[in-house]
């Protein structure tokens with residue numbers, strides 16, 4: 001059911017703390033599409049609440065009227081997550097943008113859901129601290145929690161689920177709940193915090209988060225190693241992880257990706273499979289881990305190994321890596337980016353990447369492979385014309401092949417992007433026995449079925 005015009009006035013009357021309702025065409029369009037190939041669908045209204053009280057009031061009204069509510073952070077998710085497939089309200093949380101409290105002694109911060117990761121990281125750095133979870137986009141912390149996002153530093157610090165200690169959230173019946181605590185650990189009751197992390201706006205709207213912060217490391221260095229082939233690069237990555245070498249980042253870019261980032265960022269990286277390895281800590285520990293890494297990459301035939309200790313140069317190198325997704329997009333303007341997201345136990349990585357390359361070649365796709373290989377998470381990235389049925393069909397076949405391969409290796413269909421619309425069938429393939437339980441949970445948290453319908457559950 002969509003929103004009746006008369007209900008818009010009711011909605012506006014609920015926004016007593018400065019929130020607003022927007023029905024401007026450009027905003028409806030912006031809130032009805034994403035980077036994915038899933039068809040766009042405009043919401044009936046975009047609501048920008050300015051307080052938890054307003055979020056709860058909007059949800060109460062939506063529950064009464066049976067109107068869908070789709071939480072919206074920065075809109076950078078990649079699987080149709082924010083597309084309001086059944087119309088209704090796009091609930092844009094970006095006005096909840098305050099850092100409520102930063103507690104250096106506890107290494108925690110409490111923020112509203114619309115604060116972005118860079119905003120929090122910048123504030124933390126003023127205290128010698130950092131917020132390390134760094135997806136390629138400057139996403140909101142609410143959206144990052146809702147997708148259990150991760151990034152280049154996950155091998156060291158963990159992804160969002162490890163960072164979130166407590167939440168304030170509004171359930172689908174408008175009840176405001178507080179989960180977790182500010183303590184570093186807790187054995188008190190069911191872990192609702194962890195359940196809401198990764199729930200993609202289908203169980204609750206997150207309004208506030210308490211997250212961990214981490215000290216900025218004393219010193220660091222980055223190794224850039226070029227390998228004769230991708231299998232050798234992967235084998236080296238596995239040995240670094242299995243050898244217990246303390247790395248802060250360990251990323252793979254294949255030659256296709258390196259060519260894309262060179263062209264986009266004006267870098268001059270060797271166009272061969274590359275590992276970028278960041279090591280941070282006390283100077284003596286950094287040196288020890290650097291020596292271990294040098295041995296391992298040498299054993300796997302890395303010929304072109306560059307050690308960078310200058311902070312500005314390291315930052316530039318990691319910026320280039322962070323821009324890799326945008327570099328891929330720049331290879332075919334007008335098309336849509338597509339990025340697979342499987343994750344396997346790290347020992348399976350070389351075989352999984354070899355199988356992925358074979359699948360890409362067999363399907364005749366022009367694609368690169370790269371990713372957070374220390375976590376066993378890699379992306380096959382390419383550009384796609386959603387109007388070209390042949391291309392879409394080949395992309396779907398690739399998804400299916402990679403997911404089957406990952407599951408056979410004990411892995412998962414999504415390491416970090418989440419399920420959204422696009423991976424619902426794969427979730428059912430991965431956890432067929434859990435789907436009935438998921439449905440029951442959905443009914444408990446969202447009894448009226450209004451929260452982000454058409455997502456996650458097949």
Ligand SMILES: Cc1cc2nc3c(=O)[nH]c(=O)nc-3n(C[C@H](O)[C@H](O)[C@H](O)COP(=O)(O)OP(=O)(O)OC[C@H]3O[C@@H](n4cnc5c(N)ncnc54)[C@H](O)[C@@H]3O)c2cc1C
Nearest residue numbers: 073074075076077135136139140142143144146150201206
């Ligand atoms: C260039 C690029 C690079 C990327 N790299 C990475 C990467 O390295 N790692 C990674 O994990 N992801 C990556 N992503 C994907 C994306 O950035 C993440 O999924 C991010 O966590 C989404 O956050 P957002 O604020 O944009 O959320 P949105 O896209 O707005 O929303 C995502 C989902 O969360 C829900 N949601 C949003 N806010 C809330 C809330 N407050 N309460 C409840 N539900 C909410 C939405 O309904 C939706 O289902 C990348 C995306 C791009 C475009």
